[in-house]
Amino acid sequence: MSDLFSAAGLEKDVPGPLADRLRPRRLDEVAGQEHLLGPEGALTRLVAAGSLGSLIFWGPPGTGKTTVARLLANETKLAFVQISAIFSGVAELKKVFEEARARRRLGQGSLLFVDEIHRFNRAQQDSFLPVMEDGTVTLIGATTENPSFELNAALLSRARVLVFHALSEEAIEKLLARAEAIEGRPLPLDEEARITLRRMADGDGRAALTLAEEVWRAAREGEIFSPATLVQVAQRRAPIYDKAQEGHYNLISALHKAVRGSDPNAALYYLARMFEGGEDRLFIARRVVRMAVEDIGLADPQALLIANAAKDAYDFLGSPEGELAIAEAVVYVATAPKSNAVYRAFKQATALAKEHGSLMPPKIILNAPTKLMKNEGYGSGYRYDHDEPDAFSGQDYWPEILGPQTIYEPTSRGFEREINKRLDYWARLRKERNG
Known part of the structure; x- marks a missing residue:
């Protein structure tokens, strides 16, 4: 249908979204990624060297990943091919690879841009390896998720990860200024509302331009929005936050x-x-x-x-x-006062239990439900603490091989100060009563 409109010459009369109309035409027009595209940026150096290698672009939405990939194809004279992992399967990947091989035979390289590459499963990600290794494609994968968690180690070992940053408020302001220049009119916002809009964009350039369009559509003649009006009109865009990722x-x-x-x-x-x-x-x-x-x-x-x-x-x-x-x-x-003394003690006790296995507790603290066990000395010599002075016998409860160990060492903070006093008191009694 789009081709029919184009053939009739009608499509050019339909204005596209503001974000598309402001899409940079050169790498130096990309906002907010100076660490990659500035004079000493990583991508600037790769372009100057004339060889990109395969790359993974990692960053939040609306930071220019797709745009940069397209412009890199232009800079390096590679055919730009874009697919999305959301809509593509194995059949489409095979077709894309075959077309890239055909172009290569004619002397034309291919830059394959895969959006949301983390959504491909392990087998699909592995299918990129042969065409990356033999140079059939230069792969640029884009992901909003941490590649360390979401991409195969084999794929990561063959690609360089470049991090795209969320746009600063300064970078968002530059986008808004460009939008006003293209539209030929200022945004109907007071200064505080303009700051609010930049913050509502949450580092997403595309979102900032979409909000700007909403503002222009909603404003009546001569109206200037306050922050409250802006929030009401825009219905407050949700924060970028994937609670599963x-x-x-x-x-x-x-x-x-x-x-x-x-x-x-x-x-x-x-x-x-x-x-x-x-x-x-x-x-x-x-x-x-x-x-x-x-x-x-x-x-x-x-x-x-x-x-x-x-x-x-x-x-x-x-x-x-x-x-x-x-x-x-x-x-x-x-x-609250902080202590990880029990946390550390429990880890130490667990390690001690694993290291020494099934050591027998001392017989004095074992029950003797049968005559045989009683004859073997089970429970013999046990002193009931409640019958002892200060309700404390001070007996040794550790396996003989281990002997007494100090595992829990309370801090001097909060309630553990009191616990320390008790442990010190019992240590003195134990020493006195056991020589």
Whole structure:
């Protein structure tokens, strides 16, 4: 159908999206990727050398990955072929490879750009290896996901990963200025609304231009939008956050480390980011419980109770009220005294148990339910602690081969100060009573 419109000369009268009309025609027009395209940029050096090699472009949406790939094909005189892993299967890949081989026989190289390459399965990714190795295609794969997790090691070993950054507000502003120049009119925004629009774009150049188009369409004659009006008109674009992929892991890691670092303000910020991105609230609540046991431990035994209570409160209340319970728990664990003494002690105890296998406990602490066991000395000499002075016998409970070990060493923070006092007291009694 598109070809029919083109043949009739009608398609040229239909204005395309602003993002397409502003698509750079040269590499030096690409905004926000100076580390790749500046005078000393990695891609600038590759183009100057006249050989690209296969590449993986990793970065968020709207940062110019497709545009740069197309312009690189022009710079290196390669035929540009674009496919998407979302819509392509094995049959289309075979066809693309055969066409590339035919071009190669005629002396024409091919730059194959694969969008969303991480969506291909392992076997499909492996199918690129032969045509990369024999030079049939120069592969450029684009992905928004961490290649280390999503791409085969064999594919990664044959390609260089280049990172595209989210556009800064300065780069977004340059795009908006170019849009105004092409449209021949300013955006109907006051200064604060313009700042809001740049932030709403969330580092995505395409999103910024789409928002600009929405503003021009919605504004009445002479109207200037405030931030509140802009948010209402644009219906607030959702944050770039894939709760099943890297954004999920990045933000939960940031939240956990902010709590561990006793920064409640940063912790609340990352919590809000995850809420805004639609993260599963119970996933967050479970992680807060983990923080309580892993990073606070017995320095504040209340932390685990509060974290569990927040999970139960969210289960009972749901959104949005239940989210406040999770926020309260996050602030509590962020401001609680920290100790990973039990965490370290448990790891050490586990290692000790694995190393020494099935050692028999001392017979004094074994029950003797049969006469034979009693005759063998099971339970003989056991002293019931509650009948001892201070409810403490001080007996040795360790396997004879190991002897007493010190595994748990409480800190001097929070409630563990009290635990330290008790352990010191019992150590003195044990020494006195056992010589």
